[in-house]
Amino acid sequence: MPTTTLAGRTIELDADGHLANLADWNEEIARELAKEAGIEELTEDHWKVIRFMRRVYEEEGDAPSIRRLTKESGVDTKTLYKLFPKGPAKKAAKIAGLPKPKGCI
Amino acid sequence: MRKLVILGGGTAGTMMANKLAGALDLDEWRITIVDSSETHYYQPGFLFIPFGIYTLRDVRKPRRDFFPPGVEVVSSQIDHIEPDKNRVILAGNAVLPYDYLIIATGCKIRPDEVEGLVDEEWGKSKFEFYTPQGAETLRRFFKSWEGGRLVLHIAEMPIKCPVAPLEFLFLADSYFTEIGIRDKVDLHLVTPLPGAFTRPRAAAILGDFLEKKNIHLTTEFGIQRVDSEKKALVSWEEDEVPYDVLVSIPTNMGDECIKRSGMGNELNFVPTDKETLLSRDFDNIFVIGDATNLPSSKAGSVAHFQSDILLENFLDHTDGRPMRAKFDGHANCFIESGFGRGMLIDFNYDVEPLPGKFPFPGVGPFSLLEETKMNHYGKILFRWMYWHVLLKGAELPLEPQMSMAGKRP
Numbered sequence: 327m328p329t330t331t332l333a334g335r336t337i338e339l340d341a342d343g344h345l346a347n348l349a350d351w352n353e354e355i356a357r358e359l360a361k362e363a364g365i366e367e368l369t370e371d372h373w374k375v376i377r378f379m380r381r382v383y384e385e386e387g388d389a390p391s392i393r394r395l396t397k398e399s400g401v402d403t404k405t406l407y408k409l410f411p412k413g414p415a416k417k418a419a420k421i422a423g424l425p426k427p428k429g430c431i
Numbered sequence: 432m433r434k435l436v437i438l439g440g441g442t443a444g445t446m447m448a449n450k451l452a453g454a455l456d457l458d459e460w461r462i463t464i465v466d467s468s469e470t471h472y473y474q475p476g477f478l479f480i481p482f483g484i485y486t487l488r489d490v491r492k493p494r495r496d497f498f499p500p501g502v503e504v505v506s507s508q509i510d511h512i513e514p515d516k517n518r519v520i521l522a523g524n525a526v527l528p529y530d531y532l533i534i535a536t537g538c539k540i541r542p543d544e545v546e547g548l549v550d551e552e553w554g555k556s557k558f559e560f561y562t563p564q565g566a567e568t569l570r571r572f573f574k575s576w577e578g579g580r581l582v583l584h585i586a587e588m589p590i591k592c593p594v595a596p597l598e599f600l601f602l603a604d605s606y607f608t609e610i611g612i613r614d615k616v617d618l619h620l621v622t623p624l625p626g627a628f629t630r631p632r633a634a635a636i637l638g639d640f641l642e643k644k645n646i647h648l649t650t651e652f653g654i655q656r657v658d659s660e661k662k663a664l665v666s667w668e669e670d671e672v673p674y675d676v677l678v679s680i681p682t683n684m685g686d687e688c689i690k691r692s693g694m695g696n697e698l699n700f701v702p703t704d705k706e707t708l709l710s711r712d713f714d715n716i717f718v719i720g721d722a723t724n725l726p727s728s729k730a731g732s733v734a735h736f737q738s739d740i741l742l743e744n745f746l747d748h749t750d751g752r753p754m755r756a757k758f759d760g761h762a763n764c765f766i767e768s769g770f771g772r773g774m775l776i777d778f779n780y781d782v783e784p785l786p787g788k789f790p791f792p793g794v795g796p797f798s799l800l801e802e803t804k805m806n807h808y809g810k811i812l813f814r815w816m817y818w819h820v821l822l823k824g825a826e827l828p829l830e831p832q833m834s835m836a837g838k839r840p
């Protein structure tokens with residue numbers, strides 16, 4: 327398994343470069359993952375999306391789609407793309423320490 | 432009598448009706464299948480219609496010809512399911528009670544879900560080929576088109592047959608070359624995915640094909656709206672891709688009857704156990720084909736592999752035994768690549784499409800992830816197989832589970 331160093335710790339990654347273990351995640355790691363994805367600072371809106379994603383993942387075993395984020399996270403699509411440029415669902419999943427969403431097959 | 436109701440008589444519903452009519456004792460079971468339309472379309476054939484390779488007549492047959500004797504056929508719109516009362520409500524309020532239900536209502540394109548797609552330019556400069564009418568309209572248009580910038584865009588995933596957009600572009604390359612105007616046609620794929628396909632290894636190989644065929648690719652494009660006046664796609668980040676002709680793969684959604692039943696996710700797909708195919712919420716409801724929310728491709732071949740699993744699990748479950756068969760996400764897709772050639776991919780939930788030979792290791796006759804004439808014949812033969820073997824629920828010399836034999840990891 328590939329590894330990386332985040333917040334001073336060695337962390338395992340999966341084949342897609344996402345965290346391999348949900349439990350390795352914390353807010354500091356999220357901030358570093360965000361920087362790697364080109365997001366300098368995580369605002370309250372970013373956190374709202376990240377927390378929503380983690381909750382859905384814990385309850386259902388898969389990260390939500392953009393459509394679901396728009397409907398239920400309280401952040402509209404336009405803002406989602408501003409917060410997480412390019413693929414918001416994919417990018418937010420990575421920062422939230424979740425595997426790549428399976429929805430896109 | 433125990434009552435089984437199958438909702439939807441398309442690819443999956445028809446296969447299940449045939450398999451179960453053969454496996455269940457019809458003195459003990461009453462099987463009813465419901466569909467609102469009398470015509471069964473071979474949907475993979477829609478791809479060929481815009482290029483005049485198939486006509487509408489080549490892709491349709493009367494639905495009833497494929498249902499087995501002994502199964503009751505109801506021709507009606509399904510209004511909704513009442514899963515707590517074990518009954519289905521049809522249009523006009525007719526009530527259909529069941530002991531077991533199989534949902535096979537498929538999915539369809541929803542052009543109305545893409546802002547600015549459906550207006551007076553729909554069918555004039557903006558088209559689709561996922562319905563028989565849409566494919567036929569596009570054929571008529573191509574007959575007199577003299578060239579320009581043709582953009583094919585995918586609105587959002589999942590879509591049925593995720594390789595169909597690529598095949599469309601490969602066939603367009605071939606078609607416009609043959610009629611002598613390829614130098615006047617600019618072909619462009621716009622996708623929300625990070626590459627040409629959903630799986631990285633196949634995406635890299637298919638991406639190379641696009642380049643070789645001079646088809647341009649824009650990735651990670653989340654469509655906000657279509658601007659008909661400017662003739663451009665506009666993304667959520669306000670990037671624009673101009674077009675002369677737009678061929679759209681709009682949002683694909685499960686049927687509205689699923690929504691009316693309160694049984695679907697945000698795209699009206701029914702939450703389904705990815706191994707047993709039992710509904711996640713109801714112990715006497717199975718779900719198969721495009722109607723599920725499974726992370727497998729929405730394809731006829733997938734529905735076929737699922738039907739083998741569902742048959743076994745249905746028999747176990749209704750006899751009170753634990754369900755033993757497990758669906759592994761197996762998909763097998765021929766990819767028409769133009770100029771009389773084709774490719775083939777074979778994969779499942781966990782294993783990427785890999786190169787190699789199929790189905791017989793070392794022998795083939797089909798080649799995985801390679802362009803050959805044989806693969807093209809496979810795709811053409813598939814239509815015959817569909818009508819004569821698949822729908823009838825007959826056995827194919829293929830196991831439902833994916834095999835690694837013949838593949839090169």
Ligand SMILES: Cc1cc2nc3c(=O)[nH]c(=O)nc-3n(C[C@H](O)[C@H](O)[C@H](O)COP(=O)(O)OP(=O)(O)OC[C@H]3O[C@@H](n4cnc5c(N)ncnc54)[C@H](O)[C@@H]3O)c2cc1C
Nearest residue numbers: 439441442443467474475509536537592720721730731732
């Ligand atoms: C352009 C195109 C190309 C494709 N190419 C390929 C390919 O190369 N290979 C491949 O394997 N697959 C391909 N597919 C996909 C394949 O056709 C589908 O995955 C397959 O048909 C799914 O079967 P299904 O039974 O789930 O749905 P369907 O076959 O669509 O059947 C659903 C049925 O339910 C009925 N129904 C739905 N709602 C209601 C209601 N409320 N009341 C009454 N009846 C209802 C419909 O009338 C329909 O008959 C392609 C699809 C398209 C559009």
